[in-house]
Amino acid sequence: MRKILFAGLAAALIGLAAVPARAQDEVNWQALPAEREALVKLDRQQVRVLRNAVRHCNDLARSDHRQTACVFLDADRVMRQSDNAALRAYHFALPRGMRYDEGRNEGFAAERVRKLRAQALE
Numbered sequence: 001m002r003k004i005l006f007a008g009l010a011a012a013l014i015g016l017a018a019v020p021a022r023a024q025d026e027v028n029w030q031a032l033p034a035e036r037e038a039l040v041k042l043d044r045q046q047v048r049v050l051r052n053a054v055r056h057c058n059d060l061a062r063s064d065h066r067q068t069a070c071v072f073l074d075a076d077r078v079m080r081q082s083d084n085a086a087l088r089a090y091h092f093a094l095p096r097g098m099r100y101d102e103g104r105n106e107g108f109a110a111e112r113v114r115k116l117r118a119q120a121l122e
Contacts, residue, residue, distance in 0.1 A: 025076070027093045029120040031085040032113065039110035042090040049091075050075050050102050063103035072100050093117070 033039060050071070054060060057070035065071035079091040091099065093113045098104050 025080075025092050027120070028085060028089045029093075029117050031089040032093065032117045033086060034114070034117065036107075036110055036114055038086075039090065039114055040106055042087055043106040043110050043113075045084075045087050046079075046091050046094070046099075047102055047104075047106070049078050049087075050100060053078070054102065064097075064101045066096055066100040068100075075100065 033042075050065070053071045053074035054065060056074055057068060059065055059068045059071050062068075075091070079088050082088050090113060093116055094109060095112070098109050098112070
């Protein structure tokens with residue numbers, strides 16, 4: 001009985017500890033610029049952060065890193081700590097399949113975020 005109670009308490013504490021991280025991952029759509037060129041510039045900055053995480057984690061064998069915990073955790077940590085609200089919003093606005101893919105088409109990614117921003121701010 002004590003093990004079950006301890007496990008339940010531990011699970012509750014872990015769940016509560018994760019709440020602030022999820023709140024930081026919410027997209028501030030108003031922080032994103034509406035112009036496509038500015039979004040492409042943010043895309044290049046986001047890919048630079050991703051590539052730094054790839055080098056740090058030594059995951060150079062592939063271009064899509066969404067299954068590599070070290071890479072996506074490191075990239076997300078850097079974004080959460082970033083003072084650049086637009087870059088942080090851009091990173092978390094990208095769908096997961098694009099967010100950790102350094103070989104993605106930057107124009108397509110920027111256009112996708114631009115459309116999501118327009119929908120969110122309607």
